[in-house]
Amino acid sequence: MNSASATAPAPATRARDYKSDIKPIWCPGCGHFAVLSAVTKALAYLQLRKEDVAMISGIGCSSRLPAYVDSYGFHGVHGRALAVAQGLKAARPDLTVLVAGGDGDGFSIGGNHFLHACRRNMDMTYIAMDNEVYGMTKGQASPTTAPEWDRSKLTPHGTGVPRFRPAGIALAAGASFIARGFSGDPGGLTKLLVEAIGHRGFSFLHVLSPCLTFRPEHKEWKHQVHPCRQATTSNAAEAARLIQQDDGKGTGLLYVQELPVWQPGDGATADLTGFEAEFRV
């Protein structure tokens, strides 16, 4: 990734130009504001035309992101953001496809789509904004919630279930780009987004994005998050060791590898008339 040249002219489209007129309804203090800001800064850095970008989401607080970005957008069905995004990319490979969602949407309801999107390796960027809680429904445990978290009526003694490990599972499922960012490090997050968008294939960007309303203890994340202690690797075995040994708060590009990108060919491969004839009774 080339850095901005010190003598390059000022960009024509500013980050704020990529924001829509709709005011976010996230709670004040929500980490998602910084993710929105990083997305618009990354788009401005890359100087992508608004009509060349599509942002797809499912359901949840983070899934409101497409409404706040002035590009094409689709606020879809719970857990199905990746399915919709892959359909769009298949039909319009020219678009830069960004997918946004939360830990519940992406790893529980949409968990199966996540696995297969990783192995299919279509060229898109998946921004998973992880706040370890279902915020929109007032604070229930999600797949990434610690087993002992007991602040929900649904799980008064905690879930007792080990966490879902997004980065490790993405690696095992065949993702070709895996990174972790933090909403409290907007510069670093923007850099990862630029790299993710530039990567050819499925880029998984796991973003630690605190929910201070239902998880006020997340204020401590700013003291817990740290740069990853190991350099980026393209070796899956090394990446597996790095991800397993990490405490889940290490940020940076964890793994990147050039793998075959799946993209259907142009045009229909079957004759519709003949296809219909097979079903005629």
Place this chain on the structure above:
Amino acid sequence: MNENTKIIETVHEFLAHAVAMEDESAERYEMLADSMEVHNNDEVAGVFRKLMHYSEKHADEVQALAAGMTLPSIAPWEFNWNCPDFPEGGDCSDMVNYLMTPRQALDVAMHNEVRGRDFYAWVARESPDVEVRRLAGEMADEEQQHVDLLQVMLERAELSSEPPLEDLDPPNSPE
């Protein structure tokens, strides 16, 4: 300050930082004002809206200093701040909530202004360029005036402040 922070050496580079910081500050206050309006906290929304206007005014002043110059385009992650984030307009998420009072909004402003002053003072102290040091010194003085003004406003707010509103249905309690 992160390990990659470099000393700012040219007027162009310095003004690019100043413009970015003041713009980010205005944008952050606008976002906070919008957010408070959405949550029906109009009084605090008004405070943040005023702070946004002050930041915009300051951004215009810095832009005027850069008139006729072609400022370098700096990647968002390559600014040389003396702190991990934008000094003004940086992350203050743990200082805000939808029931916050005008006094708490002034705390946010003070947090930002002190960091802005410290950034300019750091450049005025460290830059090898005389003109950069002069400009940064003037801006540090200006930020100090903002800090002093805010201090007076905070003392006034302290005298007239009401306790934060109580949330009768707190979001983080078990239902």
